[in-house]
Amino acid sequence: MRFKDQIDFVRQHIRKNKLRVFMTILAATMGTAFLIVLASVGFGIQDTIRDEMLSNRLITEIDVFSGDMDAPTIEGLKQREHVKAVVNRQSVSIRQETGMNGYIGGQSLIVTDFGEEAKVEFALKEGRLPQNEHEVVVGSHFAEGMIDPEKLDAEGEPVTYNGKLLGEEFTYKFGLYENDELFEEEIPLTIVGIAKEPSKDWVHDMKVYGDASIMPKVKQIFISNVEDAEVTDLFYSDVKMYADNLENVKSVSEAMKEDGFDVYSISDELERMDVFFLVLKAGLIFVGTIAILIASIGIFNTMTMAVTERTREIGVMKAIGASPKLIQRLFLMESAWIGIIGTFIAIVLSYGISYIANLLLPIIVASALGEEDLGSLSVTFSIIPWQLVLIASVISITVAMISGWRPARKATKIDVIQALRQEL
Incomplete structure:
Protein backbone atom coordinates (compact mmCIF):
# COMPACT_ATOMS: atom_id res chain seq x y z
CA MET A 1 0.00 0.00 0.00
CA ARG A 57 22.53 48.88 36.98
CA LEU A 58 25.12 48.56 34.25
CA ILE A 59 25.35 44.94 33.18
CA THR A 60 29.17 45.06 32.98
CA GLU A 61 29.54 46.41 36.53
CA ILE A 62 31.54 44.48 39.13
CA ASP A 63 31.57 45.54 42.80
CA VAL A 64 34.97 45.09 44.45
CA PHE A 65 35.32 44.77 48.24
CA SER A 66 38.71 45.11 49.90
CA GLY A 67 39.99 46.57 53.15
CA ASP A 68 43.15 47.91 51.49
CA MET A 69 42.17 49.82 48.36
CA ASP A 70 44.98 52.32 47.79
CA ALA A 71 46.03 54.10 44.59
CA PRO A 72 48.54 51.42 43.41
CA THR A 73 45.87 48.75 43.85
CA ILE A 74 43.38 50.78 41.80
CA GLU A 75 45.97 51.25 39.05
CA GLY A 76 46.63 47.52 39.07
CA LEU A 77 42.93 46.83 38.58
CA LYS A 78 42.86 49.14 35.57
CA GLN A 79 45.61 47.10 33.89
CA ARG A 80 43.70 43.82 34.08
CA GLU A 81 42.55 42.13 30.91
CA HIS A 82 39.03 42.96 29.66
CA VAL A 83 38.67 45.84 32.16
CA LYS A 84 37.24 48.98 30.58
CA ALA A 85 37.28 51.26 33.64
CA VAL A 86 37.74 51.26 37.42
CA VAL A 87 35.69 53.86 39.29
CA ASN A 88 36.68 54.56 42.89
CA ARG A 89 34.06 56.74 44.54
CA GLN A 90 35.28 57.95 47.93
CA SER A 91 32.51 59.21 50.20
CA VAL A 92 33.02 61.51 53.17
CA SER A 93 31.90 59.59 56.26
CA ILE A 94 31.23 62.46 58.70
CA ARG A 95 28.54 65.10 59.12
CA GLN A 96 28.21 67.46 56.12
CA GLU A 97 26.35 70.64 55.23
CA THR A 98 25.95 72.73 52.10
CA GLY A 99 24.81 76.35 51.86
CA MET A 100 23.68 78.46 48.92
CA ASN A 101 21.84 81.82 48.81
CA GLY A 102 20.41 81.36 52.29
CA TYR A 103 19.42 77.75 51.72
CA ILE A 104 21.09 74.86 53.55
CA GLY A 105 21.24 71.12 52.94
CA GLY A 106 22.99 67.98 54.05
CA GLN A 107 24.20 66.60 50.70
CA SER A 108 27.10 64.15 50.74
CA LEU A 109 30.38 64.75 48.93
CA ILE A 110 31.75 62.01 46.69
CA VAL A 111 35.26 62.26 45.28
CA THR A 112 35.77 60.38 42.03
CA ASP A 113 37.91 60.19 38.91
CA PHE A 114 35.90 61.78 36.13
CA GLY A 115 38.27 60.35 33.53
CA GLU A 116 37.15 56.86 34.53
CA GLU A 117 33.55 58.03 34.97
CA ALA A 118 33.57 59.29 31.39
CA LYS A 119 34.57 55.81 30.14
CA VAL A 120 31.35 54.39 31.56
CA GLU A 121 29.31 57.36 30.38
CA PHE A 122 28.63 59.43 33.49
CA ALA A 123 25.35 60.86 32.25
CA LEU A 124 24.70 64.60 32.50
CA LYS A 125 21.36 66.34 32.13
CA GLU A 126 23.14 69.63 31.42
CA GLY A 127 26.54 71.24 31.82
CA ARG A 128 29.91 69.46 31.70
CA LEU A 129 32.27 67.42 33.83
CA PRO A 130 34.68 69.28 36.18
CA GLN A 131 37.91 70.50 34.61
CA ASN A 132 39.22 72.98 37.18
CA GLU A 133 39.79 72.98 40.93
CA HIS A 134 36.67 73.04 43.13
CA GLU A 135 34.29 72.44 40.24
CA VAL A 136 31.61 69.83 40.92
CA VAL A 137 28.65 68.02 39.43
CA VAL A 138 25.50 67.78 41.53
CA GLY A 139 22.78 65.15 41.50
CA SER A 140 19.54 65.78 39.66
CA HIS A 141 17.66 66.22 42.96
CA PHE A 142 20.28 68.46 44.60
CA ALA A 143 17.89 71.44 44.77
CA GLU A 144 15.26 69.38 46.61
CA GLY A 145 17.71 68.95 49.47
CA MET A 146 18.29 72.71 49.85
CA ILE A 147 15.78 74.36 52.21
CA ASP A 148 15.29 77.74 53.86
CA PRO A 149 14.38 77.01 57.49
CA GLU A 150 13.19 80.61 57.94
CA LYS A 151 10.50 80.37 55.23
CA LEU A 152 7.50 78.03 55.24
CA ASP A 153 5.12 77.15 52.44
CA ALA A 154 1.32 76.92 52.63
CA GLU A 155 1.54 73.49 54.25
CA GLY A 156 3.97 74.67 56.91
CA GLU A 157 6.98 72.97 55.33
CA PRO A 158 10.34 74.72 54.74
CA VAL A 159 10.63 76.24 51.27
CA THR A 160 12.98 74.37 48.90
CA TYR A 161 15.38 76.04 46.49
CA ASN A 162 13.91 76.52 43.00
CA GLY A 163 16.47 78.77 41.35
CA LYS A 164 19.09 77.93 38.76
CA LEU A 165 21.99 75.62 39.66
CA LEU A 166 24.37 75.65 36.73
CA GLY A 167 27.18 78.13 37.35
CA GLU A 168 26.13 78.81 40.94
CA GLU A 169 28.59 78.69 43.83
CA PHE A 170 27.82 77.08 47.19
CA THR A 171 29.76 76.35 50.36
CA TYR A 172 30.62 72.95 51.74
CA LYS A 173 31.28 72.38 55.45
CA PHE A 174 31.64 69.28 57.59
CA GLY A 175 32.12 68.28 61.19
CA LEU A 176 31.81 65.45 63.69
CA TYR A 177 28.62 63.69 64.66
CA GLU A 178 29.84 63.29 68.24
CA ASN A 179 29.50 66.97 69.21
CA ASP A 180 26.96 67.84 66.51
CA GLU A 181 29.08 70.80 65.40
CA LEU A 182 30.56 71.86 62.08
CA PHE A 183 34.10 73.07 61.56
CA GLU A 184 34.40 76.78 60.83
CA GLU A 185 36.31 76.39 57.56
CA GLU A 186 34.26 76.40 54.37
CA ILE A 187 35.14 75.12 50.91
CA PRO A 188 33.62 77.10 48.00
CA LEU A 189 32.40 74.84 45.18
CA THR A 190 31.05 75.76 41.75
CA ILE A 191 28.37 73.72 39.96
CA VAL A 192 29.39 73.03 36.35
CA GLY A 193 27.17 70.04 35.66
CA ILE A 194 23.92 68.39 36.73
CA ALA A 195 23.69 64.59 36.62
CA LYS A 196 20.97 62.88 34.65
CA GLU A 197 17.99 61.66 36.66
CA PRO A 198 18.14 58.02 37.84
CA SER A 199 16.10 55.54 35.78
CA LYS A 200 13.91 54.71 38.78
CA ASP A 201 11.47 57.35 40.00
CA TRP A 202 11.97 56.49 43.66
CA VAL A 203 15.76 57.05 43.55
CA HIS A 204 16.75 60.62 44.49
CA ASP A 205 20.29 61.74 43.71
CA MET A 206 21.26 64.67 45.93
CA LYS A 207 25.00 64.00 46.01
CA VAL A 208 27.88 66.33 45.17
CA TYR A 209 30.48 64.82 42.82
CA GLY A 210 33.97 66.33 42.91
CA ASP A 211 37.43 65.32 41.71
CA ALA A 212 40.62 64.63 43.65
CA SER A 213 41.54 68.34 43.82
CA ILE A 214 39.09 68.72 46.72
CA MET A 215 40.68 66.02 48.87
CA PRO A 216 43.77 67.97 50.12
CA LYS A 217 41.60 70.80 51.42
CA VAL A 218 39.16 68.39 53.09
CA LYS A 219 42.01 66.47 54.73
CA GLN A 220 43.69 69.70 55.90
CA ILE A 221 40.50 70.92 57.60
CA PHE A 222 39.93 67.53 59.20
CA ILE A 223 43.47 67.23 60.58
CA SER A 224 43.49 70.80 61.91
CA ASN A 225 40.28 70.29 63.87
CA VAL A 226 40.63 66.73 65.15
CA GLU A 227 43.39 65.61 67.48
CA ASP A 228 45.13 62.36 66.55
CA ALA A 229 43.09 62.35 63.36
CA GLU A 230 43.33 59.37 61.02
CA VAL A 231 42.64 60.41 57.45
CA THR A 232 41.61 56.84 56.70
CA ASP A 233 38.58 57.47 58.92
CA LEU A 234 37.50 60.39 56.76
CA PHE A 235 36.81 58.59 53.48
CA TYR A 236 35.45 55.18 52.60
CA SER A 237 35.78 53.71 49.12
CA ASP A 238 33.22 52.18 46.82
CA VAL A 239 35.14 50.55 43.97
CA LYS A 240 33.42 49.37 40.83
CA MET A 241 35.08 47.70 37.85
CA TYR A 242 33.54 47.65 34.39
CA ALA A 243 34.27 44.86 31.92
CA ASP A 244 34.51 45.65 28.22
CA ASN A 245 31.41 43.51 27.51
CA LEU A 246 28.92 41.24 29.31
CA GLU A 247 30.57 38.03 28.08
CA ASN A 248 33.78 38.89 29.97
CA VAL A 249 32.15 39.84 33.28
CA LYS A 250 32.30 36.29 34.61
CA SER A 251 35.94 35.73 33.62
CA VAL A 252 37.02 39.05 35.18
CA SER A 253 35.09 38.23 38.38
CA GLU A 254 36.65 34.77 38.66
CA ALA A 255 40.16 36.18 38.12
CA MET A 256 39.56 38.72 40.88
CA LYS A 257 38.39 36.02 43.28
CA GLU A 258 41.49 33.95 42.58
CA ASP A 259 43.62 36.96 43.56
CA GLY A 260 41.86 37.26 46.93
CA PHE A 261 39.34 40.02 46.17
CA ASP A 262 35.72 39.79 47.22
CA VAL A 263 33.64 40.70 44.18
CA TYR A 264 30.02 40.72 43.17
CA SER A 265 28.64 41.10 39.68
CA ILE A 266 25.28 40.86 38.03
CA SER A 267 26.45 37.69 36.26
CA ASP A 268 26.53 35.93 39.64
CA GLU A 269 23.00 37.05 40.35
CA LEU A 270 21.76 36.11 36.88
CA GLU A 271 23.40 32.69 37.13
CA ARG A 272 21.65 31.92 40.42
Whole structure:
Protein backbone atom coordinates (compact mmCIF):
# COMPACT_ATOMS: atom_id res chain seq x y z
CA MET A 1 0.00 0.00 0.00
CA ARG A 2 1.40 3.36 -1.02
CA PHE A 3 1.90 6.08 1.55
CA LYS A 4 -0.79 8.20 -0.09
CA ASP A 5 -3.24 5.30 0.21
CA GLN A 6 -2.31 4.95 3.88
CA ILE A 7 -3.11 8.64 4.43
CA ASP A 8 -6.45 8.23 2.65
CA PHE A 9 -7.23 5.17 4.78
CA VAL A 10 -6.61 7.10 8.00
CA ARG A 11 -8.54 10.16 6.79
CA GLN A 12 -11.51 8.03 5.74
CA HIS A 13 -11.89 6.44 9.15
CA ILE A 14 -11.49 9.75 10.95
CA ARG A 15 -14.38 11.15 8.92
CA LYS A 16 -16.60 8.24 9.94
CA ASN A 17 -16.32 9.19 13.61
CA LYS A 18 -16.06 12.98 13.46
CA LEU A 19 -17.62 13.69 16.85
CA ARG A 20 -15.57 11.13 18.77
CA VAL A 21 -12.34 12.18 17.07
CA PHE A 22 -13.21 15.86 17.61
CA MET A 23 -13.66 15.32 21.35
CA THR A 24 -10.38 13.40 21.51
CA ILE A 25 -8.56 16.19 19.66
CA LEU A 26 -10.19 18.73 22.00
CA ALA A 27 -8.86 16.86 25.03
CA ALA A 28 -5.36 16.73 23.50
CA THR A 29 -5.59 20.44 22.65
CA MET A 30 -6.58 21.41 26.18
CA GLY A 31 -3.80 19.32 27.72
CA THR A 32 -1.11 20.73 25.44
CA ALA A 33 -2.38 24.32 25.76
CA PHE A 34 -2.39 23.95 29.55
CA LEU A 35 1.25 22.84 29.47
CA ILE A 36 2.37 25.71 27.23
CA VAL A 37 0.46 28.45 29.06
CA LEU A 38 1.49 27.18 32.49
CA ALA A 39 5.17 26.99 31.59
CA SER A 40 4.99 30.37 29.79
CA VAL A 41 4.31 32.01 33.16
CA GLY A 42 7.75 30.86 34.33
CA PHE A 43 9.38 32.34 31.22
CA GLY A 44 7.42 35.57 31.64
CA ILE A 45 8.35 36.07 35.30
CA GLN A 46 12.00 35.30 34.57
CA ASP A 47 12.09 37.81 31.73
CA THR A 48 10.43 40.47 33.90
CA ILE A 49 12.87 39.99 36.79
CA ARG A 50 15.87 39.89 34.44
CA ASP A 51 14.82 43.17 32.78
CA GLU A 52 14.28 44.75 36.20
CA MET A 53 17.76 43.69 37.33
CA LEU A 54 19.45 44.91 34.17
CA SER A 55 17.62 48.24 34.23
CA ASN A 56 18.81 48.98 37.76
CA ARG A 57 22.53 48.88 36.98
CA LEU A 58 25.12 48.56 34.25
CA ILE A 59 25.35 44.94 33.18
CA THR A 60 29.17 45.06 32.98
CA GLU A 61 29.54 46.41 36.53
CA ILE A 62 31.54 44.48 39.13
CA ASP A 63 31.57 45.54 42.80
CA VAL A 64 34.97 45.09 44.45
CA PHE A 65 35.32 44.77 48.24
CA SER A 66 38.71 45.11 49.90
CA GLY A 67 39.99 46.57 53.15
CA ASP A 68 43.15 47.91 51.49
CA MET A 69 42.17 49.82 48.36
CA ASP A 70 44.98 52.32 47.79
CA ALA A 71 46.03 54.10 44.59
CA PRO A 72 48.54 51.42 43.41
CA THR A 73 45.87 48.75 43.85
CA ILE A 74 43.38 50.78 41.80
CA GLU A 75 45.97 51.25 39.05
CA GLY A 76 46.63 47.52 39.07
CA LEU A 77 42.93 46.83 38.58
CA LYS A 78 42.86 49.14 35.57
CA GLN A 79 45.61 47.10 33.89
CA ARG A 80 43.70 43.82 34.08
CA GLU A 81 42.55 42.13 30.91
CA HIS A 82 39.03 42.96 29.66
CA VAL A 83 38.67 45.84 32.16
CA LYS A 84 37.24 48.98 30.58
CA ALA A 85 37.28 51.26 33.64
CA VAL A 86 37.74 51.26 37.42
CA VAL A 87 35.69 53.86 39.29
CA ASN A 88 36.68 54.56 42.89
CA ARG A 89 34.06 56.74 44.54
CA GLN A 90 35.28 57.95 47.93
CA SER A 91 32.51 59.21 50.20
CA VAL A 92 33.02 61.51 53.17
CA SER A 93 31.90 59.59 56.26
CA ILE A 94 31.23 62.46 58.70
CA ARG A 95 28.54 65.10 59.12
CA GLN A 96 28.21 67.46 56.12
CA GLU A 97 26.35 70.64 55.23
CA THR A 98 25.95 72.73 52.10
CA GLY A 99 24.81 76.35 51.86
CA MET A 100 23.68 78.46 48.92
CA ASN A 101 21.84 81.82 48.81
CA GLY A 102 20.41 81.36 52.29
CA TYR A 103 19.42 77.75 51.72
CA ILE A 104 21.09 74.86 53.55
CA GLY A 105 21.24 71.12 52.94
CA GLY A 106 22.99 67.98 54.05
CA GLN A 107 24.20 66.60 50.70
CA SER A 108 27.10 64.15 50.74
CA LEU A 109 30.38 64.75 48.93
CA ILE A 110 31.75 62.01 46.69
CA VAL A 111 35.26 62.26 45.28
CA THR A 112 35.77 60.38 42.03
CA ASP A 113 37.91 60.19 38.91
CA PHE A 114 35.90 61.78 36.13
CA GLY A 115 38.27 60.35 33.53
CA GLU A 116 37.15 56.86 34.53
CA GLU A 117 33.55 58.03 34.97
CA ALA A 118 33.57 59.29 31.39
CA LYS A 119 34.57 55.81 30.14
CA VAL A 120 31.35 54.39 31.56
CA GLU A 121 29.31 57.36 30.38
CA PHE A 122 28.63 59.43 33.49
CA ALA A 123 25.35 60.86 32.25
CA LEU A 124 24.70 64.60 32.50
CA LYS A 125 21.36 66.34 32.13
CA GLU A 126 23.14 69.63 31.42
CA GLY A 127 26.54 71.24 31.82
CA ARG A 128 29.91 69.46 31.70
CA LEU A 129 32.27 67.42 33.83
CA PRO A 130 34.68 69.28 36.18
CA GLN A 131 37.91 70.50 34.61
CA ASN A 132 39.22 72.98 37.18
CA GLU A 133 39.79 72.98 40.93
CA HIS A 134 36.67 73.04 43.13
CA GLU A 135 34.29 72.44 40.24
CA VAL A 136 31.61 69.83 40.92
CA VAL A 137 28.65 68.02 39.43
CA VAL A 138 25.50 67.78 41.53
CA GLY A 139 22.78 65.15 41.50
CA SER A 140 19.54 65.78 39.66
CA HIS A 141 17.66 66.22 42.96
CA PHE A 142 20.28 68.46 44.60
CA ALA A 143 17.89 71.44 44.77
CA GLU A 144 15.26 69.38 46.61
CA GLY A 145 17.71 68.95 49.47
CA MET A 146 18.29 72.71 49.85
CA ILE A 147 15.78 74.36 52.21
CA ASP A 148 15.29 77.74 53.86
CA PRO A 149 14.38 77.01 57.49
CA GLU A 150 13.19 80.61 57.94
CA LYS A 151 10.50 80.37 55.23
CA LEU A 152 7.50 78.03 55.24
CA ASP A 153 5.12 77.15 52.44
CA ALA A 154 1.32 76.92 52.63
CA GLU A 155 1.54 73.49 54.25
CA GLY A 156 3.97 74.67 56.91
CA GLU A 157 6.98 72.97 55.33
CA PRO A 158 10.34 74.72 54.74
CA VAL A 159 10.63 76.24 51.27
CA THR A 160 12.98 74.37 48.90
CA TYR A 161 15.38 76.04 46.49
CA ASN A 162 13.91 76.52 43.00
CA GLY A 163 16.47 78.77 41.35
CA LYS A 164 19.09 77.93 38.76
CA LEU A 165 21.99 75.62 39.66
CA LEU A 166 24.37 75.65 36.73
CA GLY A 167 27.18 78.13 37.35
CA GLU A 168 26.13 78.81 40.94
CA GLU A 169 28.59 78.69 43.83
CA PHE A 170 27.82 77.08 47.19
CA THR A 171 29.76 76.35 50.36
CA TYR A 172 30.62 72.95 51.74
CA LYS A 173 31.28 72.38 55.45
CA PHE A 174 31.64 69.28 57.59
CA GLY A 175 32.12 68.28 61.19
CA LEU A 176 31.81 65.45 63.69
CA TYR A 177 28.62 63.69 64.66
CA GLU A 178 29.84 63.29 68.24
CA ASN A 179 29.50 66.97 69.21
CA ASP A 180 26.96 67.84 66.51
CA GLU A 181 29.08 70.80 65.40
CA LEU A 182 30.56 71.86 62.08
CA PHE A 183 34.10 73.07 61.56
CA GLU A 184 34.40 76.78 60.83
CA GLU A 185 36.31 76.39 57.56
CA GLU A 186 34.26 76.40 54.37
CA ILE A 187 35.14 75.12 50.91
CA PRO A 188 33.62 77.10 48.00
CA LEU A 189 32.40 74.84 45.18
CA THR A 190 31.05 75.76 41.75
CA ILE A 191 28.37 73.72 39.96
CA VAL A 192 29.39 73.03 36.35
CA GLY A 193 27.17 70.04 35.66
CA ILE A 194 23.92 68.39 36.73
CA ALA A 195 23.69 64.59 36.62
CA LYS A 196 20.97 62.88 34.65
CA GLU A 197 17.99 61.66 36.66
CA PRO A 198 18.14 58.02 37.84
CA SER A 199 16.10 55.54 35.78
CA LYS A 200 13.91 54.71 38.78
CA ASP A 201 11.47 57.35 40.00
CA TRP A 202 11.97 56.49 43.66
CA VAL A 203 15.76 57.05 43.55
CA HIS A 204 16.75 60.62 44.49
CA ASP A 205 20.29 61.74 43.71
CA MET A 206 21.26 64.67 45.93
CA LYS A 207 25.00 64.00 46.01
CA VAL A 208 27.88 66.33 45.17
CA TYR A 209 30.48 64.82 42.82
CA GLY A 210 33.97 66.33 42.91
CA ASP A 211 37.43 65.32 41.71
CA ALA A 212 40.62 64.63 43.65
CA SER A 213 41.54 68.34 43.82
CA ILE A 214 39.09 68.72 46.72
CA MET A 215 40.68 66.02 48.87
CA PRO A 216 43.77 67.97 50.12
CA LYS A 217 41.60 70.80 51.42
CA VAL A 218 39.16 68.39 53.09
CA LYS A 219 42.01 66.47 54.73
CA GLN A 220 43.69 69.70 55.90
CA ILE A 221 40.50 70.92 57.60
CA PHE A 222 39.93 67.53 59.20
CA ILE A 223 43.47 67.23 60.58
CA SER A 224 43.49 70.80 61.91
CA ASN A 225 40.28 70.29 63.87
CA VAL A 226 40.63 66.73 65.15
CA GLU A 227 43.39 65.61 67.48
CA ASP A 228 45.13 62.36 66.55
CA ALA A 229 43.09 62.35 63.36
CA GLU A 230 43.33 59.37 61.02
CA VAL A 231 42.64 60.41 57.45
CA THR A 232 41.61 56.84 56.70
CA ASP A 233 38.58 57.47 58.92
CA LEU A 234 37.50 60.39 56.76
CA PHE A 235 36.81 58.59 53.48
CA TYR A 236 35.45 55.18 52.60
CA SER A 237 35.78 53.71 49.12
CA ASP A 238 33.22 52.18 46.82
CA VAL A 239 35.14 50.55 43.97
CA LYS A 240 33.42 49.37 40.83
CA MET A 241 35.08 47.70 37.85
CA TYR A 242 33.54 47.65 34.39
CA ALA A 243 34.27 44.86 31.92
CA ASP A 244 34.51 45.65 28.22
CA ASN A 245 31.41 43.51 27.51
CA LEU A 246 28.92 41.24 29.31
CA GLU A 247 30.57 38.03 28.08
CA ASN A 248 33.78 38.89 29.97
CA VAL A 249 32.15 39.84 33.28
CA LYS A 250 32.30 36.29 34.61
CA SER A 251 35.94 35.73 33.62
CA VAL A 252 37.02 39.05 35.18
CA SER A 253 35.09 38.23 38.38
CA GLU A 254 36.65 34.77 38.66
CA ALA A 255 40.16 36.18 38.12
CA MET A 256 39.56 38.72 40.88
CA LYS A 257 38.39 36.02 43.28
CA GLU A 258 41.49 33.95 42.58
CA ASP A 259 43.62 36.96 43.56
CA GLY A 260 41.86 37.26 46.93
CA PHE A 261 39.34 40.02 46.17
CA ASP A 262 35.72 39.79 47.22
CA VAL A 263 33.64 40.70 44.18
CA TYR A 264 30.02 40.72 43.17
CA SER A 265 28.64 41.10 39.68
CA ILE A 266 25.28 40.86 38.03
CA SER A 267 26.45 37.69 36.26
CA ASP A 268 26.53 35.93 39.64
CA GLU A 269 23.00 37.05 40.35
CA LEU A 270 21.76 36.11 36.88
CA GLU A 271 23.40 32.69 37.13
CA ARG A 272 21.65 31.92 40.42
CA MET A 273 18.38 33.25 39.07
CA ASP A 274 18.66 31.14 35.90
CA VAL A 275 19.20 27.98 37.97
CA PHE A 276 16.14 28.76 40.09
CA PHE A 277 13.91 29.42 37.08
CA LEU A 278 15.25 26.36 35.26
CA VAL A 279 13.97 24.22 38.14
CA LEU A 280 10.70 26.20 38.25
CA LYS A 281 10.06 25.84 34.51
CA ALA A 282 10.90 22.12 34.63
CA GLY A 283 8.35 21.75 37.43
CA LEU A 284 5.69 23.65 35.49
CA ILE A 285 6.33 21.52 32.39
CA PHE A 286 6.03 18.38 34.56
CA VAL A 287 2.67 19.56 35.93
CA GLY A 288 1.51 20.43 32.43
CA THR A 289 2.56 16.99 31.19
CA ILE A 290 0.14 15.42 33.66
CA ALA A 291 -2.69 17.16 31.81
CA ILE A 292 -1.47 15.64 28.53
CA LEU A 293 -1.29 12.21 30.16
CA ILE A 294 -4.90 12.59 31.25
CA ALA A 295 -5.83 13.51 27.67
CA SER A 296 -3.97 10.39 26.47
CA ILE A 297 -6.64 8.26 28.14
CA GLY A 298 -9.13 9.62 25.62
CA ILE A 299 -6.78 8.83 22.72
CA PHE A 300 -6.34 5.28 24.03
CA ASN A 301 -10.11 4.73 24.29
CA THR A 302 -10.70 6.20 20.82
CA MET A 303 -8.08 3.98 19.22
CA THR A 304 -9.28 0.88 21.09
CA MET A 305 -12.83 1.46 19.84
CA ALA A 306 -11.48 2.05 16.33
CA VAL A 307 -9.74 -1.32 16.37
CA THR A 308 -12.91 -3.05 17.62
CA GLU A 309 -15.11 -1.38 15.00
CA ARG A 310 -12.71 -2.22 12.17
CA THR A 311 -12.12 -5.86 13.01
CA ARG A 312 -13.62 -7.06 9.71
CA GLU A 313 -11.62 -4.51 7.69
CA ILE A 314 -8.44 -5.64 9.41
CA GLY A 315 -9.32 -9.27 8.57
CA VAL A 316 -9.84 -8.38 4.90
CA MET A 317 -6.51 -6.52 4.81
CA LYS A 318 -4.72 -9.50 6.29
CA ALA A 319 -6.44 -11.86 3.87
CA ILE A 320 -5.18 -9.90 0.86
CA GLY A 321 -1.64 -9.85 2.19
CA ALA A 322 -1.27 -6.79 4.43
CA SER A 323 1.61 -7.26 6.86
CA PRO A 324 1.22 -6.76 10.64
CA LYS A 325 3.69 -3.82 10.42
CA LEU A 326 1.47 -2.07 7.87
CA ILE A 327 -1.64 -2.52 10.02
CA GLN A 328 0.21 -1.27 13.09
CA ARG A 329 1.54 1.71 11.15
CA LEU A 330 -1.98 2.69 10.02
CA PHE A 331 -3.31 2.91 13.56
CA LEU A 332 -0.19 4.67 14.83
CA MET A 333 -0.59 7.22 12.04
CA GLU A 334 -4.15 7.83 13.15
CA SER A 335 -3.17 8.42 16.79
CA ALA A 336 -0.26 10.61 15.67
CA TRP A 337 -2.64 12.58 13.46
CA ILE A 338 -4.85 13.28 16.47
CA GLY A 339 -1.79 14.42 18.43
CA ILE A 340 -0.52 16.66 15.61
CA ILE A 341 -3.88 18.37 15.04
CA GLY A 342 -4.38 18.83 18.78
CA THR A 343 -0.86 20.25 19.19
CA PHE A 344 -1.26 22.70 16.31
CA ILE A 345 -4.55 24.05 17.66
CA ALA A 346 -3.04 24.21 21.17
CA ILE A 347 -0.09 26.31 19.96
CA VAL A 348 -2.36 28.83 18.25
CA LEU A 349 -4.66 28.93 21.27
CA SER A 350 -1.72 29.35 23.69
CA TYR A 351 -0.34 32.36 21.84
CA GLY A 352 -3.80 33.92 21.90
CA ILE A 353 -4.18 33.32 25.65
CA SER A 354 -0.66 34.67 26.27
CA TYR A 355 -1.39 37.85 24.33
CA ILE A 356 -4.69 38.44 26.14
CA ALA A 357 -3.06 37.75 29.54
CA ASN A 358 -0.26 40.25 28.92
CA LEU A 359 -2.84 42.79 27.72
CA LEU A 360 -5.46 42.48 30.45
CA LEU A 361 -3.67 41.27 33.61
CA PRO A 362 -1.61 44.48 34.09
CA ILE A 363 -4.86 46.47 33.91
CA ILE A 364 -6.56 44.15 36.40
CA VAL A 365 -3.59 44.23 38.79
CA ALA A 366 -3.28 48.02 38.47
CA SER A 367 -6.98 48.42 39.25
CA ALA A 368 -6.69 46.13 42.26
CA LEU A 369 -3.70 48.09 43.57
CA GLY A 370 -5.29 51.43 42.81
CA GLU A 371 -2.54 52.41 40.35
CA GLU A 372 -3.52 55.13 37.88
CA ASP A 373 -0.29 55.13 35.90
CA LEU A 374 0.10 51.83 34.07
CA GLY A 375 3.41 52.92 32.61
CA SER A 376 5.22 52.04 35.83
CA LEU A 377 3.73 48.55 35.85
CA SER A 378 6.02 46.78 33.38
CA VAL A 379 5.26 43.13 34.10
CA THR A 380 5.20 40.40 31.46
CA PHE A 381 3.03 37.54 32.68
CA SER A 382 3.51 35.12 29.82
CA ILE A 383 6.21 34.49 27.22
CA ILE A 384 6.17 31.53 24.83
CA PRO A 385 9.62 30.91 23.32
CA TRP A 386 10.08 28.49 20.46
CA GLN A 387 11.90 26.06 22.77
CA LEU A 388 8.74 25.70 24.88
CA VAL A 389 6.64 25.10 21.77
CA LEU A 390 9.08 22.43 20.62
CA ILE A 391 9.14 20.68 24.01
CA ALA A 392 5.34 20.72 24.31
CA SER A 393 4.92 19.45 20.73
CA VAL A 394 7.32 16.55 21.26
CA ILE A 395 5.63 15.58 24.54
CA SER A 396 2.12 15.82 23.08
CA ILE A 397 2.78 13.89 19.88
CA THR A 398 4.90 11.27 21.66
CA VAL A 399 2.19 10.68 24.29
CA ALA A 400 -0.42 10.42 21.52
CA MET A 401 1.60 7.77 19.66
CA ILE A 402 2.29 5.83 22.85
CA SER A 403 -1.45 5.91 23.61
CA GLY A 404 -2.18 4.42 20.19
CA TRP A 405 0.60 1.84 20.30
CA ARG A 406 -1.26 -0.73 22.44
CA PRO A 407 -4.46 -0.67 20.30
CA ALA A 408 -2.27 -0.85 17.15
CA ARG A 409 -0.53 -3.96 18.52
CA LYS A 410 -3.92 -5.45 19.29
CA ALA A 411 -4.98 -4.90 15.67
CA THR A 412 -2.02 -6.96 14.39
CA LYS A 413 -3.08 -9.95 16.50
CA ILE A 414 -6.65 -10.18 15.23
CA ASP A 415 -7.43 -13.64 13.81
CA VAL A 416 -8.30 -13.46 10.11
CA ILE A 417 -11.00 -16.15 10.13
CA GLN A 418 -12.74 -14.72 13.21
CA ALA A 419 -12.57 -11.24 11.73
CA LEU A 420 -14.11 -12.32 8.39
CA ARG A 421 -16.95 -14.10 10.21
CA GLN A 422 -17.88 -10.84 11.99
CA GLU A 423 -20.93 -9.17 10.49
CA LEU A 424 -20.75 -5.68 9.10
